[in-house]
Amino acid sequence: MSKVMPLVKRGVQASRLALGCMPFGGSWDSQPFTDEHVKEAEAAVDAALEIGMTMFDHADIYTRGKAEQVFGRILQARPELREQIVIQSKCGIQLQDDTWPGRFNFSREHIVTSVDASLERLGIDYLDVLLLHRPDPLVEPDEVAEALAQLKAAGKIRYVGVSNMSAPQIEFLQQAIPDSFAVNQLEMSLGHLHFVDQDIHVNQHAGTSVNFGSGLMEYCRTRDIQLQAWGPLAQGKFSGREVKKEPEHIRKTAALVQRLADEKETTAEAIVLGWLMRHPALIQPIVGTTNPTRIKACQDAERQAEQMTRDEWYLLYTSARGQMVP
Template sequence: MKPQPLAHWGLNTSRLVFGCMGLGGDWTNGPITKEHVHQAEQVTEAALEAGISMFDHADIYRSGKAELVFGQMLKARPSLRDNMIIQSKCGIRFADGDVPGRYDFSKQYILNSVEGILKRLGIETLDILLLHRPDPLMEPNEVAEVIESLYTSGKVKRFGVSNMSAAQIRFLQQASSQPFIVNQLEISLAHLHFLDQGVHINQEAGTSVNFADGLLEHCHTEHIQVQAWSPLAKGIFSGQPIDGASEAVRQTAALVAKLAQQKETSQEAIVLGWLMRHPSRIQPVIGTTNLQRIVACRDAERQADLMTREEWYQLYVSARGVKLP
């Protein structure tokens, strides 16, 4: 079995990541409750039992309450921290009065964001910090300065990005001595641009594809872990209602169900296994808070290892809805 890209940087982690966006109640600034903390305990236990040791946050999730409720859980059960890799993201700012929602990679904003993340989580060091979405006003030297400050102070061990192209990563990396080791992107059977960009080279159909040229290849070459957000595509291929869905979605959901039955596994494991079969060693970030669905994901790595090229292409072409060029 080939090692994960994160192993190159000395991080031993699970093939799956648990995304914590669903924790903490609603997206207001209202209080968290005992029920919210109990939910965090339940889903964390289910994730750990499923072999998931990496947990993904962002300072904006539930207006900070996802981190806060996770921190309260860790305070009550501090031994859990020893078995976790915790990453969070910053750089997205909500609308404020007349000022619209925006991105902010300024030094002071990133510093303040990390202080808030650490305080809400109740930890002294964040394992990985991701810059959430590319800021058009980002200054590489300023970003590099704040990254070095966070690293030397021991507040952040490693760094990465989210939703960035290869050119944007190189733009930041040339100024920073700290490597960017993660890039989190939307990738799934319902979001196939990451594959279509490659197969549509010199094809007219490629003009409708929206994925940065050479991004997967750059991440693979530089040992940057590609993480997939929304990898289950809200469950449309694994049993969730698909009223009004396209024929491609319906046929692919049926194919997933057929493969799951043949292999005596879950539909979630087939969908995630398809992603993980890719040579980029994609690391899915599952966001469900349904305990049964968390457990259903645990067989994904095995299914990735068992999946044949023919099965992988069956799923890809079915989800595309049209044959390959």
């Protein structure tokens, strides 16, 4: 039923894996990025391209705009790259400053000015995909619709989606916006299982502690909204990070992942991502790292997803959740 994001430009399709560019540019403070940060990011981009990644995920706030600036430097040096890749960015979050707290902003003015600023930092004319980053309690759907229509008419965005939104929130916005949302990006991983737990805990008391929108997976699959997963490697806890202080079921799952990787002659990263991609929603993981070795370790994920049996999937799931299914 579900399908991967459609072609967003002639001859280039969003890859099953995408590179998350949140670490690009160094620290989240006012310190400027350096040439070393550009070299680090370019090495990550090259590693991603080498294993077939064509999609790169940004947000206007990542390292306070430096992530997009660094990526822009790469594109400036290699302009031919632009038409070979899919660039996605997000807007709607305003970070804390000396005057105001962190907040969300889906006003027409903020959306338009944020996209213009992202395009300037990236040094490009358009975004392939724009995501509304997190729900704004003060949102006016008609105002969002005006902003998106203005940006699309100007050729500055092609596809539109959301991030971290429930089905009712998507529906509320969608009633004012004629173009169907293409994406919903959510936290999903072997270490963040609420997207699966929500389904199996219907009519179960345990479901009261599950923090994932009821019916959200089914809603997105029915409407062909591409589900993207941020944090898909669970910060490395199953693929090499030190886990001595983690709960026993996490330690056991890390060992299980490594055993399966050894048996299948692949990497732990491929097993962890393969488990996520085995889901029939065809989830698209957003891998967030600048480490070329770790990026390349993800290369076999799609094959592992295709080969993973139902029994293996449930073995990993029950191990990671630390208890059997109801």
